[in-house]
Amino acid sequence: MLARVAEHIYWLGRYMERAEDTARLIMATSGATLELMAVPGKQPVNWEQLLLIVGGLPIYNEHHHTFEEREIVHFLLASQRNPGSIYNTMRMAKENLRITRDAFPRETWSQINALRRRVEHVPDFALHGSGRQDLLEGIIGSCLQMSGLLISTMSRDDAYQMFRLGQLLERADMTTRILDVQGAGVLGEQMEVSVEHAVWTTVLRSLSGDQMYRKQVEPRVRGGQTLAFVLKDKHFPRAFRYCLDGVRDRLVKLGRGQEVEVILGDLEKALYRADVDHLAKKGLHDFLDDLQVKLGELHDRVVTTYFHFHEVEGELPTASPQGKHTKIQ
Numbered sequence: 001m002l003a004r005v006a007e008h009i010y011w012l013g014r015y016m017e018r019a020e021d022t023a024r025l026i027m028a029t030s031g032a033t034l035e036l037m038a039v040p041g042k043q044p045v046n047w048e049q050l051l052l053i054v055g056g057l058p059i060y061n062e063h064h065h066t067f068e069e070r071e072i073v074h075f076l077l078a079s080q081r082n083p084g085s086i087y088n089t090m091r092m093a094k095e096n097l098r099i100t101r102d103a104f105p106r107e108t109w110s111q112i113n114a115l116r117r118r119v120e121h122v123p124d125f126a127l128h129g130s131g132r133q134d135l136l137e138g139i140i141g142s143c144l145q146m147s148g149l150l151i152s153t154m155s156r157d158d159a160y161q162m163f164r165l166g167q168l169l170e171r172a173d174m175t176t177r178i179l180d181v182q183g184a185g186v187l188g189e190q191m192e193v194s195v196e197h198a199v200w201t202t203v204l205r206s207l208s209g210d211q212m213y214r215k216q217v218e219p220r221v222r223g224g225q226t227l228a229f230v231l232k233d234k235h236f237p238r239a240f241r242y243c244l245d246g247v248r249d250r251l252v253k254l255g256r257g258q259e260v261e262v263i264l265g266d267l268e269k270a271l272y273r274a275d276v277d278h279l280a281k282k283g284l285h286d287f288l289d290d291l292q293v294k295l296g297e298l299h300d301r302v303v304t305t306y307f308h309f310h311e312v313e314g315e316l317p318t319a320s321p322q323g324k325h326t327k328i329q
Contacts, residue, residue, distance in 0.1 A: 001158045001159065001162075003306065003307050003308070004307070005099070005100055005103065005159075006158070006162050006306050006307060007303075007306070007307040008096040008099045008100045009096070009100050009103060009159055009162045009163050009166070010162050010163070010165060010166040010302070010306075010307070011092070011093075011096050011166060012093055012096040012097055012100065012163060012166065013162070013163040013164060013165065013166025013167035013168075013170070014166040014167065014169065014170040015089050015090070015092050015093035015096065016093055016143060016146065016147070016167065017143075017166070017167045017170040017171050017174070018084070018089050018170055018174070019086045019089045019090055019093065019115075019139065019143060020139070020140055020143035020144070021170070021171070021174040021206075022054060022076055022084070022085075022086050022089070023086060023136045023139040023140050023143070024136075024140060024205075024206055024207070024208060025050055025053060025054070025076075025178070025206050026050065026073060026076055026077070026132075026136055027133065027136040027137070027140070027205075028202050028205040028206040029047065029049075029050055029202065029206075030132065030133070030136075031202070031205060033069075046067075047067060047068075047069050047072045047073075048067045048072070049181050050072060050076060051072065051075075051076075052181045053174075053177045053178060053180075053181045054076065054084050054177070055084065055177075056075065056076070056082055056084050059081065059082055059083070060072070060075055060082070063081055070127050070128065073127050073132065074122070074127055077119060077122055077127070077135075078119055078120075078121075078122040085119075086119045086139060087116075087119045087120065087122075090112070090115055090116040090119060091116065093112060093116075094112050094113070094116055097109065097112055100159070103159040104150065104154070104159070105149060105150070105153045105154065107149055107153075108146065108149060108150065111142065111145060111146045111149060112146065114142060115139065115142040115143065115146070118135065118138055118139055118142065119135075119139065122135065147167075150163065156253070158254060161250045161253045161254050162250075162254065162306075164246065164250050165247060165250040165251070165254070165302070168243045168246040168247050168250065169243070169247060169295065169298065169299060169302070171238060171243050172240055172243035172244065172247070172295060173292065173295050175207060175230060175238060175239070175240050175243065176240065176288045176291050176292050176295070177292070178203060178206050178207065179203065179227070179230060179231070179284070179288055180284075180285060180288040180289070180292075196222070196223060197220075197221050197222075200221045200222065200223055200226045201221050203226060203230065204221065204226060204229075204230070207230060207238040208238065209229065209230065209236055209238055209239075212236050213225075213226065213229050216229070216233070216235070216236070217229055223280055224276060224277060224280035227276050227279060227280055227284070228276045231271065231274065231276065232271065232274075232276070240271065240291070241271060244264065244267055244268055244271070247264060247298075248261065248264055251264070254306070256305060256306070257305060259301055259305055260298065260301045260302055260305050262301075263294060263297050263298045263301055264298060266294055267291065267294050267295070267298065270287075270290065270291065270294070271291075274287060
């Protein structure tokens with residue numbers, strides 16, 4: 001596979017996962033807001049936190065003066081000024097797919113076009129209440145439909161492995177961001193049980209993990225147990241450890257990933273040594289910061305290993321000069 005093709009496929013996986021995760025975040029926050037309306041004076045999950053999770057606060061502040069729910073939802077869903085909005089994410093996903101269409105089933109093109117149309121012109125009623133819920137469910141459903149299409153129809157070749165590599169790295173990154181903003185900020189504080197339950201339920205719902213948590217851990221949602229489940233569970237597909245295991249599997253199948261595996265090993269050691277009970281009381285923010293830095297290093301090493309590598313005798317892939325320097329984000 002050409003390096004430039006591999007890079008476009010990698011970013012397609014990241015953008016598809018980013019669109020789905022952003023939709024889940026908005027939907028989970030909407031649900032938590034409704035639940036907490038019955039608790040006077042308590043609003044631990046606010047809309048500004050979503051901007052922190054997706055890293056969009058600086059750009060938002062350039063164009064907005066208030067943190068109204070409707071404005072933030074529009075900014076995350078359909079703003080052309082926000083590079084991380086679902087609208088722009090799908091635009092970039094479509095561009096990457098356009099360049100690599102031959103690597104995917106032909107139905108993928110119609111799927112991604114349908115998904116992009118959902119967020120191209122978002123009517124005002126879709127920013128509130130049931131209209132918003134329907135829109136977000138449609139986006140998530142379309143992303144899952146596309147993932148299901150690829151899983152059930154693609155050969156397990158390099159294109160598939162590269163798509164999954166991008167998808168899993170993006171998912172791991174989003175998991176740490178959600179825990180950092182929605183979890184680290186409340187751990188160790190004296191909170192009413194009802195509020196703590198709502199906060200951690202929001203974390204689990206943002207990852208679509210509330211049902212699996214109750215099934216595998218316990219019916220009651222608590223901070224320490226939620227942290228252990230989201231970070232270390234090896235069976236839940238959105239847990240950090242599951243994502244790392246998936247990344248390692250992709251690297252083995254793609255080959256030439258020895259240098260990438262060094263950083264991956266550092267991440268696995270950090271996770272293995274993590275004392276979740278201690279982190280539940282102190283130090284979670286710093287711990288998650290370290291994980292996010294290492295994830296950034298892992299991404300950089302993937303780029304230099306598979307996309308922008310220097311050709312030496314014996315290396316298998318070759319790339320055009322454009323391919324070595326093309327990076328779509």
